[in-house]
Amino acid sequence: MINKDDVIKILRKVVDPELGMDLVEANMVRDVEIYNGTVKITIALTSSSCPLMDKIKSEILNNVKNLQGVNEVEVITTTMSEDEVRKLFNKIRQRRMFQKLPKRNIKRIIAILSGKGGVGKSSITALLATALIKRKLKIGVLDADITGPSIPKIFGINSIPYVLEGKIIPPVSKTGIKIMSMNLIIGDEELPVIWRGPLVSNAITQFYMNVDWGELDYLIVDLPPGTSDAQLTVMQSLPLDGVIIVTSPQELAGIIVSKAVNMSMMLGVTIIGVIENMSYVKCPNCGKEIRIFGDSKGKLLAEKMNTKFLGSVPIDPVLSNACDNGTIEDYNNEEIWNIIEKALDMII
Amino acid sequence: MINKDDVIKILRKVVDPELGMDLVEANMVRDVEIYNGTVKITIALTSSSCPLMDKIKSEILNNVKNLQGVNEVEVITTTMSEDEVRKLFNKIRQRRMFQKLPKRNIKRIIAILSGKGGVGKSSITALLATALIKRKLKIGVLDADITGPSIPKIFGINSIPYVLEGKIIPPVSKTGIKIMSMNLIIGDEELPVIWRGPLVSNAITQFYMNVDWGELDYLIVDLPPGTSDAQLTVMQSLPLDGVIIVTSPQELAGIIVSKAVNMSMMLGVTIIGVIENMSYVKCPNCGKEIRIFGDSKGKLLAEKMNTKFLGSVPIDPVLSNACDNGTIEDYNNEEIWNIIEKALDMII
Numbered sequence: 001m002i003n004k005d006d007v008i009k010i011l012r013k014v015v016d017p018e019l020g021m022d023l024v025e026a027n028m029v030r031d032v033e034i035y036n037g038t039v040k041i042t043i044a045l046t047s048s049s050c051p052l053m054d055k056i057k058s059e060i061l062n063n064v065k066n067l068q069g070v071n072e073v074e075v076i077t078t079t080m081s082e083d084e085v086r087k088l089f090n091k092i093r094q095r096r097m098f099q100k101l102p103k104r105n106i107k108r109i110i111a112i113l114s115g116k117g118g119v120g121k122s123s124i125t126a127l128l129a130t131a132l133i134k135r136k137l138k139i140g141v142l143d144a145d146i147t148g149p150s151i152p153k154i155f156g157i158n159s160i161p162y163v164l165e166g167k168i169i170p171p172v173s174k175t176g177i178k179i180m181s182m183n184l185i186i187g188d189e190e191l192p193v194i195w196r197g198p199l200v201s202n203a204i205t206q207f208y209m210n211v212d213w214g215e216l217d218y219l220i221v222d223l224p225p226g227t228s229d230a231q232l233t234v235m236q237s238l239p240l241d242g243v244i245i246v247t248s249p250q251e252l253a254g255i256i257v258s259k260a261v262n263m264s265m266m267l268g269v270t271i272i273g274v275i276e277n278m279s280y281v282k283c284p285n286c287g288k289e290i291r292i293f294g295d296s297k298g299k300l301l302a303e304k305m306n307t308k309f310l311g312s313v314p315i316d317p318v319l320s321n322a323c324d325n326g327t328i329e330d331y332n333n334e335e336i337w338n339i340i341e342k343a344l345d346m347i348i
Numbered sequence: 349m350i351n352k353d354d355v356i357k358i359l360r361k362v363v364d365p366e367l368g369m370d371l372v373e374a375n376m377v378r379d380v381e382i383y384n385g386t387v388k389i390t391i392a393l394t395s396s397s398c399p400l401m402d403k404i405k406s407e408i409l410n411n412v413k414n415l416q417g418v419n420e421v422e423v424i425t426t427t428m429s430e431d432e433v434r435k436l437f438n439k440i441r442q443r444r445m446f447q448k449l450p451k452r453n454i455k456r457i458i459a460i461l462s463g464k465g466g467v468g469k470s471s472i473t474a475l476l477a478t479a480l481i482k483r484k485l486k487i488g489v490l491d492a493d494i495t496g497p498s499i500p501k502i503f504g505i506n507s508i509p510y511v512l513e514g515k516i517i518p519p520v521s522k523t524g525i526k527i528m529s530m531n532l533i534i535g536d537e538e539l540p541v542i543w544r545g546p547l548v549s550n551a552i553t554q555f556y557m558n559v560d561w562g563e564l565d566y567l568i569v570d571l572p573p574g575t576s577d578a579q580l581t582v583m584q585s586l587p588l589d590g591v592i593i594v595t596s597p598q599e600l601a602g603i604i605v606s607k608a609v610n611m612s613m614m615l616g617v618t619i620i621g622v623i624e625n626m627s628y629v630k631c632p633n634c635g636k637e638i639r640i641f642g643d644s645k646g647k648l649l650a651e652k653m654n655t656k657f658l659g660s661v662p663i664d665p666v667l668s669n670a671c672d673n674g675t676i677e678d679y680n681n682e683e684i685w686n687i688i689e690k691a692l693d694m695i696i
Contacts, residue, residue, distance in 0.1 A: 117465010
């Protein structure tokens with residue numbers, strides 16, 4: 001006896017190549033009638049002029065006729081209502097939204113996140129990348145801050161990426177870090193990129209997929225402030241290994257950083273650890289540590305979110321200067337490099 | 349003799365209330381035939397089941413039959429093609445995008461902009477609002493940073509806005525500043541608002557239109573970092589009197605701030621002046637001024653963009669503390685209030 005469930009099982013293997021979805025999941029199977037060894041299947045297509053109709057039909061025929069007991073297979077096609085088509089396309093869009101891009105030739109992808117602007121995400125990104133390349137690892141930095149990119153300036157990069165065989169070849173920093181950023185493309189670094197969310201998301205996806213990153217040990221993604229399009233795209237589409245949270249001692253910053261932390265948790269992204277930046281500044285005159293933004297709260301934040309506290313980085317006017325002059329890779333404050341090295345030891 | 353142009357002129361006065369566009373502009377007039385005092389008009393509607401069909405028809409009839417020489421008017425309806433409907437809706441969307449919202453009962457609307465995060469936009473917003481209300485003016489603050497709102501925390505506001513007769517009644521600060529912010533709505537201030545651009549834009553528009561701001565002398569809009577949806581919505585839709593730019597001495601910040609300045613210029617928004625924040629910190633031990641982020645560049649930026657330099661605000665750990673504790677209105681550093689007062693004198 002032919003079983004209706006067996007027919008359905010086979011229809012689950014027939015994929016509409018345009019939709020990237022099987023006939024059952026796409027709600028295209030409308031009826032399966034079985035009588036005397038004849039199987040009559042009714043399929044609803046998205047359009048009566050579906051160019052793949054014949055392909056889908058013949059695939060159904062070929063598969064179903066192999067079922068034991070089947071003498072004849074008949075496929076009847078109809079079309080979906082406008083409402084059904086809309087629902088299906090919404091379903092596909094959502095699935096694509098949550099589908100991760102491939103890992104490419106990159107061992108680990110880590111995003112640097114804070115939610116709040118101005119806590120020094122980009123400086124921390126640059127310090128981490130520089131410390132990693134000193135360990136003889138292959139490193140790339142993807143600047144996902146499309147409307148406020150800082151990375152090229154910090155590394156002193158002015159060269160424009162060029163395109164070779166359809167791939168964007170990223171500029172390389174003095175010590176060999178591959179870098180991609182919106183500011184490398186627009187030329188004039190003061191020119192605004194006035195883009196609404198979908199364009200921002202597209203640019204980030206392209207920076208990941210269309211750039212020839214080659215083989216990398218680490219790709220570090222510098223995220224802009226907020227919990228909107230850029231963060232959603234990076235967390236949902238990029239195959240992230242995790243995020244490092246950058247915070248500052250200010251309680252106000254802590255609240256906004258917590259939003260980003262909670263966003264990561266909601267989206268199932270691993271939180272690798274917390275770095276506190278701008279913890280204090282040493283008076284160059286008398287040597288006193290001044291806690292400009294209040295007492296350190298990074299350790300508490302890390303405990304609260306059950307992750308590692310990776311260290312406190314002080315404010316150093318020389319570091320700020322190195323970021324302005326594009327000489328971060330020559331920056332030689334031993335105290336700060338030690339903090340960064342220790343942080344790396346905890347996560348690498 | 350009836351003239352075709354006269355008929356068209358009349359059809360320009362018939363507005364489709366749903367589209368907010370007249371029939372000619374909406375490309376709905378398909379044909380006008382005139383013979384022996386009879387006018388036959390063919391109109392294409394967006395849908396065959398257009399609920400306003402009768403209303404539009406009778407408005408055409410009533411208007412055209414008053415033309416001299418017209419004996420009879422006949423209106424024939426047809427429907428637009430899908431492509432035509434799409435084009436029309438795009439046109440409407442674009443028009444709405446560039447159409448300013450009404451000024452309401454507000455004398456001046458000023459946005460605080462920096463492009464770069466963490467330069468202290470929200471503290472400056474709060475200082476300006478507090479100084480203005482001390483001058484016996486009626487003040488509101490609209491926190492347009494939907495994903496990273498700081499304003500309620502700075503003013504120590506926990507009360508939830510309530511709705512009265514369809515209008516949102518904003519909470520009021522200790523000194524009487526009306527405040528609207530996303531954090532007042534979501535309750536838990538650490539809960540992320542994971543919204544893509546269009547939702548962010550909608551929220552800002554609603555904070556402006558659906559909040560009962562009453563009569564105000566100044567509405568100050570605190571903008572998030574970036575040059576994307578939030579900034580576009582505020583600059584394109586709100587009837588702004590101008591923007592005040594907040595920058596910091598770091599060159600890197602300067603570049604990103606310049607992007608926001610250029611965005612304002614491109615969109616024809618007046619730049620009222622530049623305030624430099626975080627200019628230096630005074631060592632509480634030895635009194636030395638430490639320029640953490642390098643030498644002041646705010647004046648130069650103001651000159652470059654041909655606008656006023658409104659002053660340099662130093663870093664003060666007590667101010668940072670007041671922002672964390674929600675006591676900005678009690679903050680009593682005379683030096684900083686003098687700087688803010690002087691800035692106000694230049695712009696008020």
